[in-house]
Amino acid sequence: MTGAGGHDGADLERAGAVLAAEAARFASFGWMRGTSGNLSVVTGREPLRLAVTASGLDKGELTAADVVLVDGDGAAVGDGRPSSEAALHARVARVTGAGSVVHVHTVASVAMGRRRPAGIVLRDLEMLKGLGQPADGPGVVLPVIANSQDMRVLGDRLEAAREPRVPAVVVAGHGLYVWGADPREARHRTEVVEWLLELELLEEGGPAGRREEPPAGARRRSLGGAGDHVLDPG
Secondary structure: OEOHHHOEHHHHHHHHHHHHHHHHHHHHOOOOOOOOOEEEEEEEEOOEEEEEEEOOOOOOOOOOOOEEEEOOOOOEOOOOOEOOOHHHHHHHHHHHOOOEEEEEOOHHHHHHHHHOOOOEEEOOOHHHHHHOOOOOOOOEEEOEEOOOOOHHHHHHHHHHHOOOOOOEEEEOOOEEEEEEOOHHHHHHHHHHHHHHHHHHHHHHHOOOOOOOOOOHHHHHHHOOOOOOOOOOOO
């Protein structure tokens, strides 16, 4: 049986089951506390369609039915209320070609976004290989962008600041967005980026703490308007 937007209901349920399992994993790490955070997976390209976790639900208790099909603007196609950030998921999928997007509210991403508003330099670490980067290269900059309640504004900031070598962006005062070809790759990348952020936070707070500024060009890409976020439960 074909449902809203020409999608088979069973296909949407399968996507929901995958996202529920991924959400439970992230919630177990404490990265989706309360009802925060959201996940998505692309279910079609022409036209763009995504399955996005439903709004206001505990991400550690999702079922296969707790997803909403949205279009390329993040609007619901059929029943259900998606996360208010569904439009940003759709923007990331459209701009990067990603097949899955993860958004988590981690302490390390928020703390490092405050400490390094011009971007977070990552270098000389084996874990960079998890992002397809050499451990001993010149390093990369994880962009930090100012927050906004307007997903069009936030999407513009993300698109302007994104570093093609780093499939992630920190949103100041908010959290972390990471993407990949599919939910598994997006999960692996999220875990790698969060590990790198936690290490940066530990090193900066310790006696041998260090602070490295990104190149001027990266700073210009990362800067946006003042953050204006009030916690969206997802």
